[in-house]
């Protein structure tokens with residue numbers, strides 16, 4: 735499903751980059767309402783990350799594509815998402831890995847990294863496709879950037 739077109743996010747930045755990646759991972763949803771999804775099962779998630787900004791770094795990058803991949807693919811590929819602390823914090827009522835929660839938490843991981851950069855790029859959209867017929871788009875609000 736790579737190379738497809740994704741929903742566009744309106745913004746006024748000069749540059750916008752998009753990085754796609756696949757993530758083979760298992761999960762389960764510990765909620766009765768989830769029906770058969772309460773049992774462990776797997777997906778080949780498709781992740782699309784959109785980063786925008788007005789300035790580039792000394793390499794001419796908004797952010798190196800490889801860094802984006804390393805933040806998501808390396809830690810989560812071929813894992814059970816529920817095993818990660820990110821998706822198992824009992825104090826956080828939206829912690830377990832629904833597509834919505836995955837999108838929001840992956841956005842936060844990426845934006846935390848971008849916040850360290852002097853030229854301050856922004857992750858303006860994060861899309862998670864869970865199945866050929868289901869995907870979620872996370873678009874941060876202004877206040878979400880204060881992390």
Ligand SMILES: Nc1nc2c(c(=O)[nH]1)N=C([C@H](O)[C@H](O)COP(=O)(O)OP(=O)(O)OP(=O)(O)O)CN2
Pocket residue numbers: 763771831832833834864865867868
């Ligand atoms: N809002 C959400 N609904 C569901 C989620 C979710 O994360 N957010 N997750 C699931 C299951 O994990 C399931 O893996 C995906 O569900 P679904 O799209 O229903 O998958 P199907 O292949 O059965 O769908 P078809 O309509 O037959 O293509 C469930 N709901």
Ligand SMILES: [Zn+2]
Pocket residue numbers: 761771775776777864
């Ligand atoms: Zn699922």
